[in-house]
Amino acid sequence: MAIELWETLKESITVYTGLSPATFFTVIALGLALYYVVSELFGSSSSEAQYKRSRDAEEEVQPLPPPVQLGEITEEELRGYDGADPNKPLLMAIKGQIYDVSQSRMFYGPGGPYALFAGKDASRALAKMSFEDSDLTSDISGLGVFELDALQDWEYKFMSKYVKVGTIKKTVPVTDGETTEGDAKPAEAAPSESVVPEPKETTTGGEADKE
Ligand code: HEM
Numbered sequence: 637m638a639i640e641l642w643e644t645l646k647e648s649i650t651v652y653t654g655l656s657p658a659t660f661f662t663v664i665a666l667g668l669a670l671y672y673v674v675s676e677l678f679g680s681s682s683s684e685a686q687y688k689r690s691r692d693a694e695e696e697v698q699p700l701p702p703p704v705q706l707g708e709i710t711e712e713e714l715r716g717y718d719g720a721d722p723n724k725p726l727l728m729a730i731k732g733q734i735y736d737v738s739q740s741r742m743f744y745g746p747g748g749p750y751a752l753f754a755g756k757d758a759s760r761a762l763a764k765m766s767f768e769d770s771d772l773t774s775d776i777s778g779l780g781v782f783e784l785d786a787l788q789d790w791e792y793k794f795m796s797k798y799v800k801v802g803t804i805k806k807t808v809p810v811t812d813g814e815t816t817e818g819d820a821k822p823a824e825a826a827p828s829e830s831v832v833p834e835p836k837e838t839t840t841g842g843e844a845d846k847e
Contacts, residue, residue: 718755
């Protein structure tokens with residue numbers, strides 16, 4: 637049955653195409669091969685280009701990671717967020733309040749016109765509209781009313797434009813007297829008081845309750 641069909645097919649090929657079956661199938665095979673080669677060339681290159689284009693677009697419009705709250709950090713630590721490391725947020729502080737200014741990398745990022753403010757509390761420079769190195773400080777002592785007013789405006793601008801992510805830890809000047817009284821003494825005093833309190837029910841007990 638199958639052989640009969642095959643014979644009929646061969647005859648029909650010869651009758652209709654004038655080609656021998658072998659030639660006919662060779663021509664078909666070559667045609668298919670050519671089709672695949674051509675479609676592979678154009679098809680793949682265009683989809684590759686499309687893929688590359690969409691990947692480029694993704695890189696360009698990659699959304700910024702959400703701002704991370706840092707709590708209290710020192711000015712020293714803040715310096716690590718000056719935009720040099722593209723994987724870290726770009727931060728800037730005004731009056732001790734730290735803002736995530738990553739969205740304005742073109743201003744504050746490396747090479748930007750205001751890169752000198754990145755990773756710093758440059759309140760004085762902003763108040764005085766100054767780019768002087770000596771003004772790149774959070775010290776706003778001795779400023780005039782207009783300068784303080786200008787600084788206030790900057791603060792409002794930052795509050796409305798950026799997310800606050802922390803505050804600058806105040807570095808308290810350490811003196812010998814303060815350290816012992818502020819840190820060590822109460823820490824020692826508390827347990828020693830609770831160890832001694834045998835006579836709690838008597839006089840000292842009353843005092844302890846008051847405290
Ligand atoms: C010739 C003088 C200046 C010109 C023409 C100028 C121009 C500009 C412009 C066009 C912007 C962009 C505003 C926006 O799109 O929101 C800008 C932003 C800014 N300028 Fe200036 N500026 C000048 C001086 C200064 C000075 C002296 C300071 C401070 C010391 C300063 C601090 C800033 C800051 C911090 C921003 C960014 C504000 C933000 O994050 O949105 N500029 N400036």
